[in-house]
Amino acid sequence: MSMHEFHGKVKNIEDTPFGYTMSLIGGKWRMVILYLLAENQTIRFNELQRMIGTITYKTLSRQLKDLESSGLVIRTEYPQIPPKVEYSLSDKGSSLIPILEAMCEWGIDSQMY
Secondary structure (H helix, E strand, C coil): CCHHHHCCCCCCHHHCHHHHHHHHHCCCCHHHHHHHHHHHCEEEHHHHHHHHCCCCHHHHHHHHHHHHHCCCEEEEEECCCCCEEEEEECHHHHCCHHHHHHHHHHHHHHCCC
């Protein structure tokens, strides 16, 4: 299925596969989070926040919860004191990585030096 199949038929972009995909990965931070999880396999909250740098605690927490509820991220909590929580990509989340890599390739190819 491609975008061409919807040409002239789209009344609401949210009703298309493209709209569904963008609802999962759209926004300022979600693709960044997915990319960093792909690069690091498993990562703790504070490490992720440090790697991103400019994201607030509240925003990162909300984005991770949304990605988890979408089935893209797995949250693993270890019963210890202090609590330890790690995040990793689910199989569904990992299936997006080729798309993110293609976007990186596009960025490399289209940069003007």
